[in-house]
Amino acid sequence: MHPILKLVVQRIALGLLLLLAVSLLIFAGTEALPGDVAQSILGQSATPEALANLREALGLNEPAMTRYFKWLGGILTGDFGVALTNGQDIGQAIGQRLGNTLFLATSAAVISVPLAILLGLVAARYNGRWPDKLISGVTLSTISLPEFVAAYFVIYLLTQLIPIFQPVAMVFPGMSFWEKLQAVALPVIVLVLVVLAHMMRMTRAAVLNVMQSAYIETAELKGLGPMTVIWRHALPNAIAPIISVVVLNLAYLVVGVVVVEVVFSYNALGQYLVDHVAKRDLPVVQAVGLIFAAVYIGLNILADVISILANPRLRHPK
Amino acid sequence: MNAEFNHLLKSAAKGRISRREFMGRAAALGVTAATASMLLASAARAEGPVKGGTLKAGMAGGESTNSLDPALAASEVPFMVNMTWGEMLVDVSAKGEIDYRIAEEVSSNADATEWKFKIRAGVEFHDGKTVTADDVIATLKRHTDEKSQSGALGIVQGISEMSASGDMVTLKLAAGNADLPFLMADYHLVIQPGGGVDNPAAGIGAGPYKVVAFEPGVRHVFEKHANYFDTTIGHADTVEILVINDNTARTAALQAGQVHMINRVDPKIIDLLKGVPGISIEAVAGRGHYVFIMHCDKAPFDNKDLRMALKLAINRQEMVEKILGGLGSIGNDFPINAAYPLFDDSIPQREYDAAKAAEHYKASGHDGSPIVLRTAPGAFPGAVEAAQLFQQSAAAAGIPLEVKVEPDDGYWSNVWNVEPFCASYWGGRPVQDQMYSTAYLSTADWNDTKFKNEEFDSILLAARAELDQTKRKEEYSKMAHILRDEGGLILPMFNDFVEAKRDEVAGWQPDPNGELMNGRALVKCWLNA
Numbered sequence: 001m002h003p004i005l006k007l008v009v010q011r012i013a014l015g016l017l018l019l020l021a022v023s024l025l026i027f028a029g030t031e032a033l034p035g036d037v038a039q040s041i042l043g044q045s046a047t048p049e050a051l052a053n054l055r056e057a058l059g060l061n062e063p064a065m066t067r068y069f070k071w072l073g074g075i076l077t078g079d080f081g082v083a084l085t086n087g088q089d090i091g092q093a094i095g096q097r098l099g100n101t102l103f104l105a106t107s108a109a110v111i112s113v114p115l116a117i118l119l120g121l122v123a124a125r126y127n128g129r130w131p132d133k134l135i136s137g138v139t140l141s142t143i144s145l146p147e148f149v150a151a152y153f154v155i156y157l158l159t160q161l162i163p164i165f166q167p168v169a170m171v172f173p174g175m176s177f178w179e180k181l182q183a184v185a186l187p188v189i190v191l192v193l194v195v196l197a198h199m200m201r202m203t204r205a206a207v208l209n210v211m212q213s214a215y216i217e218t219a220e221l222k223g224l225g226p227m228t229v230i231w232r233h234a235l236p237n238a239i240a241p242i243i244s245v246v247v248l249n250l251a252y253l254v255v256g257v258v259v260v261e262v263v264f265s266y267n268a269l270g271q272y273l274v275d276h277v278a279k280r281d282l283p284v285v286q287a288v289g290l291i292f293a294a295v296y297i298g299l300n301i302l303a304d305v306i307s308i309l310a311n312p313r314l315r316h317p318k
Numbered sequence: 319m320n321a322e323f324n325h326l327l328k329s330a331a332k333g334r335i336s337r338r339e340f341m342g343r344a345a346a347l348g349v350t351a352a353t354a355s356m357l358l359a360s361a362a363r364a365e366g367p368v369k370g371g372t373l374k375a376g377m378a379g380g381e382s383t384n385s386l387d388p389a390l391a392a393s394e395v396p397f398m399v400n401m402t403w404g405e406m407l408v409d410v411s412a413k414g415e416i417d418y419r420i421a422e423e424v425s426s427n428a429d430a431t432e433w434k435f436k437i438r439a440g441v442e443f444h445d446g447k448t449v450t451a452d453d454v455i456a457t458l459k460r461h462t463d464e465k466s467q468s469g470a471l472g473i474v475q476g477i478s479e480m481s482a483s484g485d486m487v488t489l490k491l492a493a494g495n496a497d498l499p500f501l502m503a504d505y506h507l508v509i510q511p512g513g514g515v516d517n518p519a520a521g522i523g524a525g526p527y528k529v530v531a532f533e534p535g536v537r538h539v540f541e542k543h544a545n546y547f548d549t550t551i552g553h554a555d556t557v558e559i560l561v562i563n564d565n566t567a568r569t570a571a572l573q574a575g576q577v578h579m580i581n582r583v584d585p586k587i588i589d590l591l592k593g594v595p596g597i598s599i600e601a602v603a604g605r606g607h608y609v610f611i612m613h614c615d616k617a618p619f620d621n622k623d624l625r626m627a628l629k630l631a632i633n634r635q636e637m638v639e640k641i642l643g644g645l646g647s648i649g650n651d652f653p654i655n656a657a658y659p660l661f662d663d664s665i666p667q668r669e670y671d672a673a674k675a676a677e678h679y680k681a682s683g684h685d686g687s688p689i690v691l692r693t694a695p696g697a698f699p700g701a702v703e704a705a706q707l708f709q710q711s712a713a714a715a716g717i718p719l720e721v722k723v724e725p726d727d728g729y730w731s732n733v734w735n736v737e738p739f740c741a742s743y744w745g746g747r748p749v750q751d752q753m754y755s756t757a758y759l760s761t762a763d764w765n766d767t768k769f770k771n772e773e774f775d776s777i778l779l780a781a782r783a784e785l786d787q788t789k790r791k792e793e794y795s796k797m798a799h800i801l802r803d804e805g806g807l808i809l810p811m812f813n814d815f816v817e818a819k820r821d822e823v824a825g826w827q828p829d830p831n832g833e834l835m836n837g838r839a840l841v842k843c844w845l846n847a
Contacts, residue, residue, distance in 0.1 A: 039731040050471070053464050086385035086534060087519065093382070152566055159574045167570035168376070168562055170536055265562045267536040275381040275535055278727060
């Protein structure tokens with residue numbers, strides 16, 4: 001077997017094992033939450049009788065281990081079960097919401113990743129001069145702003161002062177691609193502002209690090225322009241750290257944007273998870289938790305593999 | 319009024335000129351803003367509702383965990399959803415009278431133990447079936463079954479026998495209840511075909527709108543039920559509820575015209591919103607109230623003097639001004655206000671009195687250790703700040719309160735009804751009996767002050783079966799006095815429903831029964847083109 005293929009298979013197997021461990025952790029964690037589903041569903045209206053009835057109906061009286069294995073078995077066969085709170089099929093609900101999450105994340109990534117890398121390269125090229133300072137200053141201030149402040153600012157600017165977008169970013173099946181893009185414009189702008197700085201700084205640092213090397217000096221001495229040097233010689237050797245930061249940010253765009261979702265009432269996975277955590281709807285919390293973990297692990301495997309492919313030393317281990 | 323003004327009024331009522339333009343030109347003609355606004359509202363009504371269009375509400379209080387089963391509705395959006403697609407036997411009108419819906423006539427025997435509801439002929443469900451007396455019985459039966467987890471269980475529990483014959487539904491009660499028709503207006507008791515037993519969440523009812531899209535926590539879309547029996551309501555072709563829980567986003571959506579009306583306007587931004595063109599604020603005095611509850615059976619709150627000391631140590635006026643932004647009214651330590659029928663307005667108002675509070679505190683013999691008051695941001699809007707105000711006004715009377723802020727998550731299961739002193743809220747009920755029976759009867763499940771008073775209980779039961787209104791009013795007044803002086807309830811304020819709508823929305827009428835015209839705003843309002 002080719003060593004790279006072997007490595008990929010190894011990583012994936014490890015990832016799956018990790019996912020199993022995560023599933024156990026998620027289950028244990030949700031078990032440890034105070035209160036139970038029945039209590040949370042009934043809330044202020046809970047009476048002891050109603051509680052007992054509901055616990056019975058929800059199967060909460062079975063031991064935890066039994067419930068864990070039942071749940072795991074269901075997931076392996078593609079059955080996430082139904083939400084305890086409203087009886088909706090979890091797989092179906094998650095399917096649609098995951099689509100929305102990925103749509104938002106992809107839209108934000110398509111803009112932010114190339115922009116961040118480009119800005120990083122420009123900053124590295126003009127290291128210490130005004131373009132570098134300007135780019136660093138602006139991106140650092142946008143990342144320092146809490147997401148919801150940035151969101152409110154954008155809402156104020158682009159729906160009230162200059163009313164070109166809508167503050168509520170819900171997307172529905174049946175909307176055209178263009179309509180969807182228009183709906184998510186504001187959250188995308190906020191997310192780009194939030195993730196830009198991290199990737200840009202990393203690109204700049206990684207490239208500058210490589211620029212210290214002797215072969216860059218050689219390239220300069222043979223008369224190449226500064227942008228060509230960066231593009232042809234520095235960037236390929238700085239790709240590994242950049243990729244890992246980019247992937248980290250992609251993972252964030254998928255699993256960490258619940259605040260932005262809430263502010264724009266965007267109907268994606270984070271909001272769905274939070275609603276069900278509040279109601280102790282464990283099957284949903286576990287399913288979404290597992291999906292988030294899978295995305296995180298999957299993207300990290302991807303980052304590892306790309307880094308290895310980009311590095312000849314790792315590509316041809318002795 | 320001159321001809322020019324009349325022409326202006328007509329143009330505005332028809333929507334040919336904007337409200338803002340109308341107000342400006344009316345002012346130029348020397349008409350005061352208040353008069354102009356009032357004339358415009360009545361002119362718009364006289365002009366008649368405009369049919370068609372899509373009316374949208376942006377609402378807080380919806381979660382992706384919501385169900386279409388009307389029995390399970392507990393927050394604002396499911397309530398509004400029920401009121402849009404569902405129809406009950408009766409509604410309670412804004413004036414507090416019975417508004418006949420599926421029932422067209424109600425009568426009772428002399429001691430209010432047997433009630434007859436005559437079912438209106440030819441009312442159609444969304445699936446084309448006709449509403450029968452059997453559907454009504456099946457619906458009520460489903461709610462009496464504890465497995466249905468109905469929020470109306472406590473209401474239908476008192477019905478001991480139900481029967482249908484022809485178009486007549488007969489309900490026999492274990493004990494007389496003069497308010498039964500009001501209880502049938504509860505928003506959970508949506509009449510469903512076959513009682514909704516087969517599929518409670520099917521969303522098939524007899525209301526003015528049919529469910530088109532149900533996306534819990536996101537949006538709800540409805541279209542006009544063509545064969546709805548009452549042609550005076552249900553003007554828009556399509557109505558939509560968008561769930562927008564974030565205050566800022568909800569307000570922005572209203573300003574941007576993405577929705578036509580919103581609930582729960584943050585009192586803090588009222589003054590800012592008042593200046594925005596095209597938007598008006600609607601504050602409606604309701605029956606909901608914010609409270610601090612003490613368990614009468616747990617130390618130190620089992621001491622009557624200590625309870626009285628705390629009741630005297632709260633500055634009600636300050637709370638209404640600072641917590642509600644003035645949009646509310648002061649409370650008097652019993653859960654009834656002028657929005658209820660048979661309210662006795664001669665009961666003296668309890669005022670903040672630090673000296674008297676200190677006296678009672680001394681008389682209680684409390685050891686001086688801090689009294690822990692638990693609160694949470696979600697106990698009611700401004701609950702943490704309200705607790706801090708309480709702490710300060712009590713400190714002035716020499717009563718040490720310790721405010722403990724609990725997380726919202728789990729507040730209703732771990733703190734409320736568990737800890738002896740905490741912040742909470744109540745929505746109103748249509749009638750006094752229901753409010754008292756829900757939370758202050760010794761045996762009530764939700765007796766969250768653990769208030770047990772035999773005299774109070776016996777008057778409550780006697781008043782319930784009393785058909786003579788004068789006597790009934792006296793009895794309610796007695797109960798109010800007992801609860802106010804003996805109970806564990808500190809009720810500093812009744813909160814208004816604060817809502818906002820765009821000027822193109824017409825037909826708005828304040829309703830003290832519930833938010834957004836008691837959930838019927840989408841059904842009763844229309845859009846001026």
